[in-house]
Amino acid sequence: MSNRLLTELQHQYSPVNEEEVTKLWNEVRPTFTDKIIVLDDDPTGVQTVHGVSVYTDWEEETIELGFKEENQMFFILTNSRAFTEKETKTAHEHIAERVERIAQKLGRSYMIISRGDSTLRGHYPLETEVMKNTIEEHSSMKLDGEILLPFFKEGGRLTIENVHYVQYDQKLVPAGETEFAKDRTFGFASSHLGEWIEEKTEGAFKAEDVTYISLQSIRSLAVEEITKQLIDVTDFNKVVVNAIEEEDVRIFAIALIKAMNKGKRFMFRSAATWTKVIGNISSKPLLKRSDLIEQSVENGGLIIVGSHVQKTTEQLQELQSLTSITAIEFDCHLVLEKEQFRKEIERVKKEAESSVAAGETTVIFTKRERLDLGEGMKEEELKLSVEISDAVTSIVRHFAITPKYIIAKGGITSSDVGTKGLQVKRATVAGQIAPGVPVWKTGSESTFPAIPYIIFPGNVGTASTLKEIVIELEQ
Incomplete structure (x- = not known):
């Protein structure tokens, strides 16, 4: 797969109608009231947000403090990218069990986001799989699917036609051809996210069974069509979201909230942009x-x-x-x-x-x-x-x-x-x-x-x- 020039892309997809997106967002976002718990596998996941708390342990009282905060979202720094598989499994079992127990005690619905590396390194699918199994074991909730959204514009990580890219100057290099794919612990070969899922799950989830949310659907504001795609997801199947701008993620979020309002439940493996968008965090000038x-x-x-x-x-x-x-x-x-x-x-x-x-x-x-x-x-x-x-x-x-x-x-x-x-x-x-x-x-x-x-x-x-x-x- 050849390197692609970023400038080529700017003309390939029709621009987002920002006025229409803002109107839809303002209608739909207030209907989403879940507590958002972001598990950060290293401390860089807060690279898009401000004014939120980061806790560095996951004791029951800590999680309860997070739930009781006025803010809708809080982060727990697990640092699990530095863990062994066994340590990761134990930590995520504890977190999921405690989150579910506190949510039941406080009568609060919640969304868990596993914030991972935008260059696809980390304990995947272990972390989200362990949490799904633990939550289902301790509640009546069934998780219908898992959303994968590694887009992160500030770091030059874009997903186009289901392929995840890393930007070097004006060039886009498929993630599987970068130094990150050669990571000694978390290496991988595939750049196509469906194939990457198949590779990482050792064939348990096939690339052809993945639901793909295309840039064409997003840019044409086909919100009802995307909502229908999400409603059709079952058996913890995977959903790949294409994105080259933050607004693409916002359009997807509108469809997601609509699907959730119809009873669908998802787990999330994402980079940092998703947390900012779903958390409704405003953009802020760079600090001086x-x-x-x-x-x-x-x-x-x-x-x-x-x-x-x-x-x-x-x-x-x-x-x-x-x-x-x-x-x-x-x-x-x-x-x-x-x-x-x-x-x-x-x-x-x-x-x-x-x-x-x-x-x-x-x-x-x-x-x-x-x-x-x-x-x-x-x-x-x-x-x-x-x-x-x-x-x-x-x-x-x-x-x-x-x-x-x-x-x-x-x-x-x-x-x-x-x-x-x-x-x-x-x-x-x-x-x-x-x-x-x-x-x-x-x-x-x-x-x-x-x-x-x-x-x-x-x-x-x-x-x-x-x-x-x-x-x-x-x-």
């Missing part, structure tokens, strides 16, 4: 330094770079071109030599504390080569990567100086820095500082209360985005 940092703060910022994807390495190189930045490489390969590793952690922490206290923004980055133990050593590599992550988060947790802000680069890195390093139990999403780059305001229980914590996904932005964010924060 003045929104986040008081002028009087003199300490430097602290940046932690863990992700190894090519884009992150390019962004790190660009960042290091700023002469005002102090860069410290953390030799994580010393994890194989315990005493050496302990000394390395201490060295990095002391050097970083010293430069942050001197007002210098400091980046700590892990060695850019992956630790490769060879064939058949996946589990051992995963254990070592957890040790490395624990080392990085311990630097943040025991950091003696309060940085003016913290940036963590990479999904798993940002989750561990947020929960283990900053020890956040509940944060509020302030908004985004760049497209697809969310900012938490940490809670009072945090290691550093009320500082901006910038969660920068490994696979988002251009080569200069990290540098541009730091320039904005340093002004």
Whole structure:
């Protein structure tokens, strides 16, 4: 399948009638009152929303707090992309059972969204399958189908003619031909989402049985036709939604709400755009330094770079071109030599504390080569990567100086820095500082209360985005 130019697409589909969509949305959206619970498999899923809570555990009382919030939607950070299959299964059983119990206690209907990676990595179909089975076991609810919606415009992830693409500049590359498809844990071959479903479910769900919501139907505002497609879905069959603009997702949401009002129930596996649209979250301008940092703060910022994807390495190189930045490489390969590793952690922490206290923004980055133990050593590599992550988060947790802000680069890195390093139990999403780059305001229980914590996904932005964010924060 050849690369496609984005500009070709702009002319291929008729534009959305935004006035008509707004009118339909304003009629239909108020009829949807379910509590929306978003399970985030890493902390980057809040990259389209603001003013919502993120909880970092799933104890029963935490979930009840979320249900009782005035907001219709709340997030639970599971960080399950860093889990083994067994850990993932256990976590999702617990969450689904507790959500169902609290919903019954409070007499509240709900929608669960499994927010996964827009480049299709993660524990799929395990997470949604486990939740479906658990919910059905503990209630009279039957889930008719599962909606797959990995579209995420800010990250350049578009679904066209049922094929999911990743944008590189003006080129669209089928997801199965990108570096993400070669992921050591969550790799895949198919770019066509029906075929991807068949691949991931090992043939339990066939590509030809999937319901496809086409861009033609969406752009012609064939809401009743799409609603009928959804009403016909049974036996937890899969629905693939094509989208190249946020408005496409809104049109689909109108049809979905109409189907739900007729009694249909679905599970969702989506990227971040779906949560914004169904949650009816307004668009907000990008955050500036003045929104986040008081002028009087003199300490430097602290940046932690863990992700190894090519884009992150390019962004790190660009960042290091700023002469005002102090860069410290953390030799994580010393994890194989315990005493050496302990000394390395201490060295990095002391050097970083010293430069942050001197007002210098400091980046700590892990060695850019992956630790490769060879064939058949996946589990051992995963254990070592957890040790490395624990080392990085311990630097943040025991950091003696309060940085003016913290940036963590990479999904798993940002989750561990947020929960283990900053020890956040509940944060509020302030908004985004760049497209697809969310900012938490940490809670009072945090290691550093009320500082901006910038969660920068490994696979988002251009080569200069990290540098541009730091320039904005340093002004």
